[in-house]
Every structure is written in C-alpha cells, then in structure tokens.
Amino acid sequence: MPQVRIVARNFMDMVAALPAAKLDKLYDSSFICEAVLRSLPPLAKKYVLQMLFLDSPLTAKSMEEWVLPDGLSKHKVAIDRLLQLRVFMEVNDRKKEPSYKMNQKFQSNMQKYLTTGGTVPREPMPLNAAVRLPSVGELETYAMEQWECFLLQLINSSQVDKSTSFSSSMMRAFQRGLLNSSRDNEAPRLTENGFQFLLMETNAQLWYIIREYISSAEERGMDPTDLISFLLELSFHTLGEAYSVNTLTEVQRLAIKDLADLGLVKYLQGRKEGLFMPTKLATNLSVSLSDASSRKEGFVVVETNFRMYAYSTSRLHCEILRLFSRIEYQLPNLIVGAITKESLYNAFENGITAEQIVSFLQQNAHPRVAEKMPSVPENVTDQIRLWEADRNRVEMTPSHLYEDFPSKDLFEACCDFARDYGCLLWQDMKKMRLIVKGGLHQQMRDFLRGQR
Amino acid sequence: MASAPSKLYQDDVSLVVALLDTNPFFWAAASLPFSEFLHHVIPFINSLLLLNQLNRVVLIATGTSSCGYIFDSGDGNASGNSNAVCSGIIKKLEDFVGKDSKIGKGSNGDGTRPAISSLLSGSLSLALCYIQRIFRSGTRHPQPRILCLQGSPDGPEQYVAVMNSIFSAQRLMIPIDSCIVGAQHSAFLQQASYITGGVYLKPQQLDGLFQFLAAVFATDLHSRNFLRLPKPAGVDFRASCFCHKKTIDMGYVCSVCLSIFCKYHKKCSTCGSEFNQAAPDSTIPDQKH
Numbered sequence: 001m002p003q004v005r006i007v008a009r010n011f012m013d014m015v016a017a018l019p020a021a022k023l024d025k026l027y028d029s030s031f032i033c034e035a036v037l038r039s040l041p042p043l044a045k046k047y048v049l050q051m052l053f054l055d056s057p058l059t060a061k062s063m064e065e066w067v068l069p070d071g072l073s074k075h076k077v078a079i080d081r082l083l084q085l086r087v088f089m090e091v092n093d094r095k096k097e098p099s100y101k102m103n104q105k106f107q108s109n110m111q112k113y114l115t116t117g118g119t120v121p122r123e124p125m126p127l128n129a130a131v132r133l134p135s136v137g138e139l140e141t142y143a144m145e146q147w148e149c150f151l152l153q154l155i156n157s158s159q160v161d162k163s164t165s166f167s168s169s170m171m172r173a174f175q176r177g178l179l180n181s182s183r184d185n186e187a188p189r190l191t192e193n194g195f196q197f198l199l200m201e202t203n204a205q206l207w208y209i210i211r212e213y214i215s216s217a218e219e220r221g222m223d224p225t226d227l228i229s230f231l232l233e234l235s236f237h238t239l240g241e242a243y244s245v246n247t248l249t250e251v252q253r254l255a256i257k258d259l260a261d262l263g264l265v266k267y268l269q270g271r272k273e274g275l276f277m278p279t280k281l282a283t284n285l286s287v288s289l290s291d292a293s294s295r296k297e298g299f300v301v302v303e304t305n306f307r308m309y310a311y312s313t314s315r316l317h318c319e320i321l322r323l324f325s326r327i328e329y330q331l332p333n334l335i336v337g338a339i340t341k342e343s344l345y346n347a348f349e350n351g352i353t354a355e356q357i358v359s360f361l362q363q364n365a366h367p368r369v370a371e372k373m374p375s376v377p378e379n380v381t382d383q384i385r386l387w388e389a390d391r392n393r394v395e396m397t398p399s400h401l402y403e404d405f406p407s408k409d410l411f412e413a414c415c416d417f418a419r420d421y422g423c424l425l426w427q428d429m430k431k432m433r434l435i436v437k438g439g440l441h442q443q444m445r446d447f448l449r450g451q452r
Numbered sequence: 453m454a455s456a457p458s459k460l461y462q463d464d465v466s467l468v469v470a471l472l473d474t475n476p477f478f479w480a481a482a483s484l485p486f487s488e489f490l491h492h493v494i495p496f497i498n499s500l501l502l503l504n505q506l507n508r509v510v511l512i513a514t515g516t517s518s519c520g521y522i523f524d525s526g527d528g529n530a531s532g533n534s535n536a537v538c539s540g541i542i543k544k545l546e547d548f549v550g551k552d553s554k555i556g557k558g559s560n561g562d563g564t565r566p567a568i569s570s571l572l573s574g575s576l577s578l579a580l581c582y583i584q585r586i587f588r589s590g591t592r593h594p595q596p597r598i599l600c601l602q603g604s605p606d607g608p609e610q611y612v613a614v615m616n617s618i619f620s621a622q623r624l625m626i627p628i629d630s631c632i633v634g635a636q637h638s639a640f641l642q643q644a645s646y647i648t649g650g651v652y653l654k655p656q657q658l659d660g661l662f663q664f665l666a667a668v669f670a671t672d673l674h675s676r677n678f679l680r681l682p683k684p685a686g687v688d689f690r691a692s693c694f695c696h697k698k699t700i701d702m703g704y705v706c707s708v709c710l711s712i713f714c715k716y717h718k719k720c721s722t723c724g725s726e727f728n729q730a731a732p733d734s735t736i737p738d739q740k741h
Contacts (some may be wrong), residue, residue: 113502
C-alpha cells in the first residue's frame with residue numbers, strides 16, 4: 001500500500017485520488033497515459049520504461065538494487081507515486097514478498113506508442129477561406145488577455161472592464177481560500193493563500209483554478225473523469241489549428257465555453273459550425289503537470305539600489321508588484337518602483353514570506369538580467385530576508401516575575417514546580433528571582449500559599 | 453584523470469545527440485542485422501521524446517568517410533505522425549550510406565584498402581558543434597549528452613582527433629555515453645565515457661538492445677546521481693604515438709606540447725620545438741662536472 005497520504009495539492013494528486021475503477025477507465029486513452037507518464041518524477045519515468053516490455057512482476061527488493069544508497073528516499077517517492085496512480089500494481093507472490101507489475105492497459109498503450117508512434121486526438125479542420133483564423137501571435141495575446149481579465153476579476157471584481165461569463169457562484173468557489181470578506185460592506189481582502197497564489201507562476205495558477213473547476217464539476221452535472229480526460233487531451237492538440245466543435249461530446253461542449261473564458265481555447269464561429277483553437281496555455285498544460293520551472297519571459301529588472309523596473313503593461317503585474325514594492329511611476333511600457341522597508345513590512349503583514357518575493361523576482365527576471373548570476377542582486381535578496389527576520393527578533397510571552405523569596409528552599413521548590421509544568425522561563429539563583437509563564441500564575445499562588 | 457561532475461539541474465529536460473555507426477563493412481558481418489538494430493533504436497528515440505515534451509533528440513550517422521545529420525526532433529515538421537518520421541529517418545539513412553560509399557571510393561581510388569573503421573572523430577565534432585550552438589541560443593536550454601552507438605573497431609589514425617573531442621566535451625561538461633554493438637571493446641569510447649562522466653556499456657545480448665538502452669541510457673543527468681549504473685572493469689588508457697599511430701606503453705614526450713612519439717625525434721612535429729638534448733647513446737654532460 002502506498003505510504004504517503006494523498007493531499008490533493010496539485011492536479012496529479014487529484015487524478016491519483018480518483019477511485020480505482022475510474023482511474024483504470026482513464027487509462028483507456030493513450031493521451032492520458034502519456035500525460036501521466038510525463039508528470040511522474042524522473043526516477044519513476046525510468047522505472048516505467050524499464051518495466052514496459054517485461055511481463056512478469058519484479059520484486060521490490062530487486063528494484064531497490066537499481067539505486068544507490070543515498071537515492072533510496074527518491075526511490076521510495078517514485079514507487080509510491082507509481083502505486084498511487086495505479087501505474088504499478090502490487091502483486092503478492094507465494095513467498096509473501098511484495099512485487100510490482102505494470103498496469104495492463106497502461107502497458108499496452110505505451111508499447112503501442114513506442115512502436116508505432118503517437119497520434120493526435122482529432123484531426124484539425126481543413127483551411128477554409130470563409131473563416132479567417134487568428135495567427136499564433138494573436139492567439140497568444142488573446143489567451144493572456146482572457147487570463148488576466150479572469151485573475152483581476154478573481155481578486156477584485158470592481159476593477160475589470162468586462163467580466164467573464166462565469167456565474168457568481170463559480171467565482172465564489174474559485175475565490176474560496178483566496179479571498180475572505182472581513183466585513184460585509186468592505187471589499188474582500190486577499191488571504192495569505194491569496195497572495196501566494198498571485199505570486200505563483202501562470203501554469204501553477206492555471207492548474208489551481210482547473211482543480212477547483214473540476215472539484216465543483218459534479219454539482220453542475222459533469223463527470224469529473226470526463227473533464228480530466230478532456231483537459232489532458234487538449235494539451236496534445238496542435239497550436240494554431242482549428243478543430244470543429246462537432247467532434248466534442250456534450251460535456252466537452254459545455255466545458256469549452258468555460259475554458260474559452262479562462263483563455264485556454266478561442267471559440268470561433270465557422271461557416272456551418274463552431275470551431276475552437278487551443279492556445280499556448282492549453283498546449284503547455286502537460287508540460288507543467290508537476291511543479292516545473294517557468295518557461296515564459298520575465299519582465300522585472302532589480303537594481304542594487306533597490307529600484308525596480310518592470311517592462312510590462314499589464315494591470316495584473318502592477319497589482320502584484322504593488323503588493324510588496326512602492327510603485328513610483330507608470331509609463332506606457334514601464335512600471336518603475338522601489339523596494340522599501342515600509343512596502344516590505346506591508347507585505348509581511350499580509351502573510352507573504354521573503355522567500356516568495358525573492359523567488360517571484362528571480363522567476364520573472366528580465367532576459368537581460370536573467371543570464372547574470374545571480375539574477376537579482378544579493379544585497380537586495382539579503383536585505384529582504386533580513387527585514388523579514390527583523391520581525392522575528394523579539395518574541396513576547398506574557399509572564400510573571402517572582403522575587404523576594406524568604407528562603408532558598410522555597411525558591412528551589414518554586415523552580416521545580418514551574419519546571420514540572422513546563423512554564424519556567426528564566427531564573428536567577430543568586431538573587432532568587434523567577435520568571436514564569438503568565439498562565440501558571442494562579443496555580444503558583446496556590447502553591448506558595450500551600451508552602452507557607 | 454578525474455571524471456567530470458555532471459551539472460545539477462532541477463529539470464529533467466535533455467538533449468540527446470545519438471551517433472549511429474553506419475559502417476557497411478561492419479554491418480555486413482555483424483550478428484545483428486542493421487534493420488533489427490534500427491527496430492531497437494527508433495522506439496528508444498520515441499521513448500526519449502515521450503518522457504518529456506521538451507526533450508530533443510538529434511541523430512548523426514557515422515560513416516566511413518563522412519558524417520551527416522539524419523534527424524532533429526526540434527524541427528517543425530518532426531511532430532505529428534510518427535510513421536512518416538520513421539520512414540523519413542530510414543530513407544535519409546539510405547541516402548547517406550549511398551553518398552558515403554561514393555565518397556569513400558572516390559578519394560581512395562578503386563585499388564586501395566577500404567577503411568574498416570568509422571569516422572568517430574567527425575561525428576563527435578559535429579555533435580559538439582551542434583551542442584555549442586544550443587548553448588549559445590539562450591539561457592533556457594536542455595541538458596545535453598552524447599550517446600555513441602558504435603560497432604566498428606577504433607581507427608588508430610583518429611586518436612588525436614578523438615582525444616581532442618573528448619577534452620572539449622569534458623570542458624563543456626557533456627557526458628559521452630557509449631553502447632558497443634560490435635564484437636570488441638573500444639578503447640577510445642572507454643576513455644571518453646570515463647573522462648566525461650558518461651556510461652560505457654557493451655550489452656551481452658543484442659536482441660535485448662532496447663531494454664539495455666531504456667534501462668541505462670534513457671535517464672536524465674540529474675537522476676544519474678542516484679542510480680547504480682554499469683561501471684567498466686578497467687579502462688585502457690594507453691596512448692598512441694603521433695608519428696605512427698601505434699598504441700605504446702613507453703615513449704618520448706615533447707616537453708612543450710606533450711605530444712607522444714615512439715622513436716627519438718630531433719624536432720617535435722606538432723609544435724616545432726627543437727630538442728637540444730644529445731642523443732640517448734652519447735655521454736650526458738652532467739657527468740663531466
């Protein structure tokens with residue numbers, strides 16, 4: 001049995017948490033097998049390849065011999081992952097030793113892929129002069145606009161020009177955990193998770209939203225398994241090609257409209273039927289099923305004098321930068337700001353950690369500075385961490401000070417009493433003074449009265 | 453010499469440059485037919501491309517007188533229908549072998565002894581140049597490694613060129629993996645894998661070639677730190693002399709450029725420095741004092 005408890009924090013965890021029968025049904029499609037394979041940790045991928053053409057099960061002990069001693073923890077993680085996703089099945093042979101065998105359907109699908117090669121899920125529509133298809137560049141700008149519009153609406157509904165067609169209950173479901181309304185007449189404020197969400201990179205945010213979307217799918221009458229398989233299939237379509245909506249099932253047609261709002265596909269009206277074109281957000285879905293590094297271009301330059309220049313026109317970026325820096329000017333293509341102590345203290349109050357800020361700056365570093373090592377100057381990163389540590393310099397505990405003990409024995413007895421309750425904070429043997437946690441005061445008084 | 457450490461990347465995106473030995477003299481006499489060999493190699497390439505969407509594979513054919521690019525998965529037309537890609541590879545290989553034999557006949561004349569070794573140094577250089585171009589294309593690039601599928605014996609005349617390629621690869625931190633599909637071990641590739649930190653393997657059974665390739669050569673560089681990989685029993689470090697290309701155990705070394713000679717020379721042929729020392733059979737000047 002897998003030893004790691006599944007906490008559905010990313011998409012693959014959610015897939016792994018599906019009941020066994022549904023998961024096996026998912027493996028009927030070879031695209032899902034490919035996507036699952038790509039999401040595994042590297043060691044697990046190697047194990048799958050190695051076991052692909054083996055028919056008989058292999059004992060767990062012999063698998064452990066494949067790794068060096070200091071790789072054993074990674075080996076465990078890989079095997080657990082494979083068991084959770086039901087790619088490897090546990091088989092108990094007569095000797096009662098655990099051995100592993102590969103899932104039949106998975107194995108046959110992957111064998112077919114390797115020997116005959118992969119295929120595409122559906123054929124694109126032939127080029128038609130009546131409908132002008134947007135170019136790849138236009139698709140990308142469309143996708144970015146839609147996604148940013150959605151995010152802005154997510155965090156602050158008042159700031160958007162046009163709202164998406166998600167119902168307010170859907171938006172509330174997305175906002176759960178990210179926003180909370182402290183008071184009824186005040187605008188909802190971002191929680192700590194909300195800030196962390198904004199600082200994550202796009203693919204991680206996308207997966208978070210999709211996860212919420214799928215979890216709430218059952219209430220809206222859609223089978224989550226169908227949705228999951230459709231989303232994974234979507235990532236295998238070719239960028240820039242149009243596909244007919246008639247090839248989709250009912251569930252998928254409903255989903256397409258929502259996905260268009262998120263910026264994953266662009267919905268067009270063709271001559272006779274609707275068409276949809278997957279954007280880069282969709283085709284990159286299977287790249288970052290695990291927490292992979294970001295592949296898009298950064299836009300932030302941080303200087304050693306704590307000034308920050310962000311080459312971006314997006315309002316979302318401005319909002320994010322406003323979280324932890326002081327924005328000074330906003331020019332047509334540039335946002336100029338400074339990282340100051342006050343702005344950082346503000347961010348820390350809101351629950352953002354220095355690590356998140358530093359990793360956001362590093363991941364979104366402008367290509368000109370990204371080649372340099374380090375991409376963000378060390379004095380800036382060190383200072384951010386120091387300012388965060390400043391807040392933890394002094395730790396306060398309410399307590400009581402006891403002094404003027406008549407005798408040493410009484411003092412010792414009090415010390416032991418406090419120590420037994422784990423409330424002794426400080427003692428001075430010479431001057432016979434004692435500091436005890438505030439909560440113990442009443443019992444201390446009773447104890448002292450009892451001693452007299 | 454200590455082997456080069458592999459760079460520690462977090463991602464497992466890799467670029468594999470595979471050097472296929474297409475020497476017709478070797479394949480005519482080999483136990484495994486060339487078509488069977490391709491039946492193992494092409495699924496292996498598919499598996500590399502399957503593991504990660506961003507993986508890239510480049511195939512370079514090593515002929516007897518020339519080397520050429522056969523397949524690059526980074527091309528736009530390489531995606532989509534894999535059957536077309538596979539037949540494309542086979543056709544290109546056939547064209548290459550035909551061209552290669554024409555070049556071989558042309559330069560040697562029809563009477564001279566045909567070369568029995570393949571041009572390993574040429575394909576190593578092609579691979580290194582390709583990887584260098586990838587390095588210069590930007591900050592985000594896959595981790596490169598070279599996989600040599602070699603069957604022909606080593607050609608001693610290529611010693612200097614092959615060693616130079618090995619040292620370049622070491623400096624660029626590119627591991628050179630070797631899989632020997634021929635009958636004998638290859639001293640060049642043993643040294644290459646040892647110096648650059650790659651894996652050297654000579655499979656005992658060639659009909660299970662795919663399994664060997666998938667088990668040993670498919671992993672990315674970062675995970676290799678945690679895996680038990682085959683280690684060669686002993687590496688043949690013997691050098692070849694620069695004048696006759698024979699492998700020697702003892703010889704003369706130029707003190708300026710470290711070239712190796714088997715016989716005494718008055719002048720080094722590589723760097724041109726003259727050796728003022730008297731010939732070995734005359735008396736040594738020190739003894740006079």
